[in-house]
Amino acid sequence: MTDHLPLDQVPLMGRRAIIDVVDRAPDGPYAAPRRAGTRAPGSVPDRGSGTRPGGPTAVDWGVVVTLRRQAAAEISDRVQHHYDQYGRTMPDADRQLMGRAAIRQVVRAHAEQLQASGTALWDLDDEEAYVRAVSSAVFGYGRLQPLFEIPTAENVELHGCDSVVIQYGDGHRAEHPPVADSDEELVEAIRFLGEQARPSRPFDDAHPSMTLALGDRFRLHAIGFGLSFRPSITIRQHLLTDVTLPDLVAGGMLPEELARHLHAAVMGRRSIVISGDQGAGKTTLLRALIAAIPANERFGTLETDYELLTHLLPHRRNMIALQARIGQGEVVGGRRVGEVTVADLVPEALRQNLSRIIVGEVRGAEAGAMFEAMQSGAGTMSTTHSHSAASTMDRLAARVAQGGVLTVDEAYRQIAHNIDLFVHVRLIDDTWRGGTRQRLVSEVRQVTGALESGRPVTHLLYNALPSALTPPVFDPEPTLSAELERYRSAWPGVR
Known part of the structure; x- marks a missing residue:
């Protein structure tokens, strides 16, 4: 049996440009799908009850799944055969024609089998409905x-x-x-x-x-x-994938004076760690900070799974996006064969002539990779889960220590020397009482570089949620503000 090529190398259609094959009523909403066991597998619903007058043919998604497997294998075999015969990948246009033909042939063969066995008789509308459904299941999201x-x-x-x-x-x-x-x-x-x-x-x-x-x-x-x-x-x-700091200012996530300060910090190659709870807006803010990187810089993103999506933006072509890989098969030396971690990607990224490295999210083992990236050059940015900017450095130090790369004390020293700003975002959810949700930058702390009792000393630069003990504050540290002054004229303004 010929090994199959992955179907993403057989791009008949974009996953978002699939013909809609889900059963719709004429006015638009999706019909509730069939529950299991309401008709025989492979049969077409009775036209008196299973379809609407003038509406599309309903499909049995159990049959679609079976035909999808057959079509996927057939397409992969044909692509592999072309590569074996000619030593090159099949052109996209040819793959489109071949794929459509292969799916149609698989559906036709199934219809003939049903007819020969006396199970069901499909007309042209039935076949066409299954061709569309199988195309969606193979190259789109199918019933999803x-x-x-x-x-x-x-x-x-x-x-x-x-x-x-x-x-x-x-x-x-x-x-x-x-x-x-x-x-x-x-x-x-x-x-x-x-x-x-x-x-x-x-x-x-x-x-x-x-x-x-x-x-x-x-x-x-x-x-x-x-x-x-x-x-x-x-x-x-x-x-929000193509987003800037001015966009977030317009949306109320942070005030313009703070956004200008963060924009200048990115331009000035300061290292920034964004923290927050799940869904608070960490990735969105990181995308906006990445947008502040000058267009002439070549940088790289390292992620467990692609989530920043900067590499898909048309104006960010000279950058590299690296993604970890899950290993398969047996465990050798504590790792699965073929596994590539974010930490493994750091030395590869350093050989790519990058001005800075972005580590998408630091959960555990990525903490060591983040420190390595920060030691290799200025301007590194990343995100991590934490409940406050003040507690973020403790969580980072603990994660690095758990990985055995550094002790907690050594991790604190690395934080003091390599991280400039901790930015914390919060999600305020009042939907439980009929209100709305608001994401905002709630706290920013600047790392001064000094240590006190072994921990990095921080300066509260910004606080958006005052309490009886902590009034509202925007207090940029004078030395850093002076160093960033030359970059303030680069503020892009609202698009």
């Missing part, structure tokens, strides 16, 4: 497609096949029709997406969780196989 077509959705939360909830940007949630007839069908659909990613992401008993970047603004996380009672999937849609 509607979840990727809600422009204002921030999160899609699936708990099993029949609990689908959409969380919108303003914080409110709404239920959505199921997107699978069984948990097994849902897991199969998620596994297929992981298999087609580059690098591939396994989702099975040996790899019961998976994180996956999809398209130009989605991140999917799945967990199952006994770690959760039912498979649980969260799809995050990044609503």
